[in-house]
Amino acid sequence: MDPKPQDHQSPSSTPSELRQVLVLRPPPVFAVHEQDFSSKFHILKAYDSPLPTHDFLQAHAQSVKAVLCSGIGPITAEVIHNLPALELVVTASTGVNHIDMAECRRRGITVTNTGDVFSDDVADAAVGLLIDVMRRITSGDRFVRSGRWATSGEYTLGSKLACKRVGIVGLGNIGSRVATRLKAMGCLVSYTSRQEKHTTPFTFYPNILQLAFNSDALVICCALTNETRHIINNKVMMALGKKGIIVNIARGAIINEVELVKCLVEGEIGGAGLDVFENEPNVPKELFELDNVVLLPHRTAFTQESFYNAAQILIGNLEAFFTNKPLLTLVANEF
Amino acid sequence: MDPKPQDHQSPSSTPSELRQVLVLRPPPVFAVHEQDFSSKFHILKAYDSPLPTHDFLQAHAQSVKAVLCSGIGPITAEVIHNLPALELVVTASTGVNHIDMAECRRRGITVTNTGDVFSDDVADAAVGLLIDVMRRITSGDRFVRSGRWATSGEYTLGSKLACKRVGIVGLGNIGSRVATRLKAMGCLVSYTSRQEKHTTPFTFYPNILQLAFNSDALVICCALTNETRHIINNKVMMALGKKGIIVNIARGAIINEVELVKCLVEGEIGGAGLDVFENEPNVPKELFELDNVVLLPHRTAFTQESFYNAAQILIGNLEAFFTNKPLLTLVANEF
Structure with a gap:
């Protein structure tokens, strides 16, 4: 040897x-x-x-x-x-x-x-999270399993996907797949990215604030870098507005999690579908009380x-x- | 007067x-x-x-x-x-x-x-239910909210949507919208219907049993009539197989619910996303114990x-x- x-x-x-x-x-x-x-x-x-x-x-x-x-x-x-x-x-x-x-x-x-x-699977799960939050699927499942359906006449309505303005943050391998899927559902897709992609049919906004201001939902698909850390902050969430939905399947630290939790608890945004968190596997406990959030254990690539x-x-x-x-x-x- | x-x-x-x-x-x-x-x-x-x-x-x-x-x-x-x-x-x-x-x-x-x-909304929710069951979204949310993520290294894998054979039962207003959405996700869509629709690109099977035998998932989109009552029975579920998923956003009685519950409990099919039930608002209690089903309170039209x-x-x-x-x-x- x-x-x-x-x-x-x-x-x-x-x-x-x-x-x-x-x-x-x-x-x-x-x-x-x-x-x-x-x-x-x-x-x-x-x-x-x-x-x-x-x-x-x-x-x-x-x-x-x-x-x-x-x-x-x-x-x-x-x-x-x-x-x-x-x-x-x-x-x-x-x-x-x-x-x-x-x-x-x-x-x-x-x-x-x-x-x-993993791109197709992550994109599928991103779309699943957006549908889930907008159409209250996980929350509806809790409603049924708790036995409340038989006793309650409560009709909390969801939000229609068609014609909603969805902003993709980062139109790369995953973001472009999310865009294709949402287009098939009649969503109006726009995006922000380091640079405009002239080969796509989607509307480009040069920064996250303009994207948020012109969107009903944001889907975070970008890489976590020094430039993207905490780009989703209180100001962006205020621009998104009280009915706005955030889906994050990228990395937790792209969102300022403390400000996200505050905005969700105080009703400054409409809901969130989160696969990733700043300090995994720890998830802010305040989120466990909310019916308008869906929480996954960093699993969108898991097939x-x-x-x-x-x-x-x-x-x-x-x-x-x-x-x-x-x-x-x-x-x-x-x- | x-x-x-x-x-x-x-x-x-x-x-x-x-x-x-x-x-x-x-x-x-x-x-x-x-x-x-x-x-x-x-x-x-x-x-x-x-x-x-x-x-x-x-x-x-x-x-x-x-x-x-x-x-x-x-x-x-x-x-x-x-x-x-x-x-x-x-x-x-x-x-x-x-x-x-x-x-x-x-x-x-x-x-x-x-x-x-309601067609677009019902189709969106049908796709949401299919993604949810295949990618374990509601189950993942339960996992996080129960606090198990921080303590368990469990990695139950979901099932990829791309290249899965999805059979649409009834390619009408809703079914055709479900088909368009699933095509954008890379699913291989086929259908059964009263008659073949020559204007669609999807594969036609003349009956439910052939459709189930050639599908990884079935999405029920047909009207409830004397002909469709209980067409999804034990035989169809056996043809679908142990990994097969059933999504029902049509009417509960299209499925033989007793046989569905038995197949789910005994693992004869892989999972189900159910918005409708035979005796609403009553849902079979056995389903509440299962992690591979998502249960909605007849809400897919609710936006x-x-x-x-x-x-x-x-x-x-x-x-x-x-x-x-x-x-x-x-x-x-x-x-």
């Missing part, structure tokens, strides 16, 4: 020993398809070790070249610092806001994501089909890395 | 006295917009009277020409028999299964419905916008009747 530490590949050795993949906390896709990963790579499970994370990293510092992560286990500058041999960060997510991209760039560490594999496809992409990227082939879904990392 | 009982119209008299409209039980649209009706017609409220219904009808038998109704207050042969002057039944619904149409035809009584006014529009149609039909003008939304009544 002649391992060559400077190469990724070593066909003569036991593959799983040399093809080490560090996992700090298990991404859901990994948890569901762990067998597929374990049969191809030697998984170093920091979360399963009796050692403190720092000591575990120290023990493997010289050999770990690849890390598998997701939003529940951030790859901070400190983690990167503890892994001097690190060359690849593979994230089981579309977003990369949990990875210190500046530090990766400085170190020349490559980052891959899951590409477009059997997309998890299977995502696992193939993650494994494909790791395989490509260890055999010096082109990566499948490289994330551009320029600042 | 010279009322002419044989005429509908009598301009010289107080209009609201002569323009009597009987309401046995208040339809939701009427309850929400009662003021608009009361300002134009003299509403005879059987439900507000201390008299038993039969006595109330007797008291007004000779003068009542028009009845306003909905599914919650059936117009049976007995009701019709008690109203010898009845000429018009105005229902605040699309369906007319709560009206004895044969008796109306025999007596020459005209029936109007709300036409197409502010469609209620307003429906009220205008109902009032328009009554106005037209009392002024001998053409009715807006006559229901064909041929057997």
Whole structure:
């Protein structure tokens, strides 16, 4: 056996020993398809070790070249610092806001994501959340299960989707799919984005405030960056107005959550469908009392089909890395 | 004052006295917009009277020409028999299964419905129910509100909509709108109907069993008639299979509810989104325990916008009747 530490590949050795993949906390896709990963790579499970994370990293510092992560286990500058041999960060997510991209760039560490594999599912769930809030589906289910239907003549009316002005925040892979779906329902779709997209039929507004002012609902589909953090604030919600609905399937911190909760509790906006929160898995308790919000546990990408496809992409990227082939879904990392 | 009982119209008299409209039980649209009706017609409220219904009808038998109704207050042969002057039944619904149409035809009584006014809203809610069941939205909301997200690593995966085969039962006003929406989500839409519709791009199956056998989900959009009562039975559900989803936004009795509950409890089908039930407002208690069903209190038509529009149609039909003008939304009544 002649391992060559400077190469990724070593066909003569036991593959799983040399093809080490560090996992700090298990991404859901990994948890569901762990067998597929374990049969191809030697998984170093920091979360399963009796050692403190720092000591575990120290023990493997010289050999770990690849890390598998997701939003529940951030790859901070400190983690990167503890892994001097690190060359690849593979994230089981579309977003990369949990990875210190500046530090990766400085170190020349490559980052891959899951590409477009979750986009349809996330868009479907975004539309589902918008219908749910506007048409009171989850709230109606609670009404029936509590036994109130048989005893109450209450008729709280929902809001029609057709002809509603829906503003998409970020018309990328997910946002454009949300737009297509809502157009089929007769919604009037507009958007804001870093730049106008001349190939779409949708109305462009140059900033979030103008978009909110001209919308009955906002669907947040943009990436979380320094520019988008807390762009949905009290001022934007006031522009959206008392009947306005917010759906967030992107990242919690794009909305100022304290101001969102205040606006919802005080009736300054009409309702919200939220898959993501600023401090997951913690959800502001005030929201649990509200009938005009729908709360999901960061699950809009969670289907059997997309998890299977995502696992193939993650494994494909790791395989490509260890055999010096082109990566499948490289994330551009320029600042 | 010279009322002419044989005429509908009598301009010289107080209009609201002569323009009597009987309401046995208040339809939701009427309850929400009662003021608009009361300002134009003299509403005879059987439900507000201390008299038993039969006595109330007797008291007004000779003068009542028009009845306003909905599914919650059936117009049976007995009701019709008690109203010898009845000429018009105005229902605040699309369906007319709560009206004895044969008796109306025999007596020459005209029936109007709300036409197409609810179709978009019902279609939106049907799609919302399908997304909800497949993507576990209401169940996810329960998970978050119960506080389990912070303590449980449970990852129950939903089912992707794209490429799923969805069978529409009844490709009419509502069914065709459901089909358009699901197509935008990448679903493979097929249908069964009394006859093939050659102008649609969707695959036709000549009967419900073939449709179920070739579908991952069924969306029930047909009218309740003698032919469609209990067409969704145990055999159809077995053909749909263990992962199959049923959405019903039409009428409860189109499904054999006892067999549906059994199939859901025993896992013979995958889940259901139900807005309607056989014996409303009673919902089988076994369903309350299931996490893979979403239960609505017959509310898919309930939006502010469609209620307003429906009220205008109902009032328009009554106005037209009392002024001998053409009715807006006559229901064909041929057997």
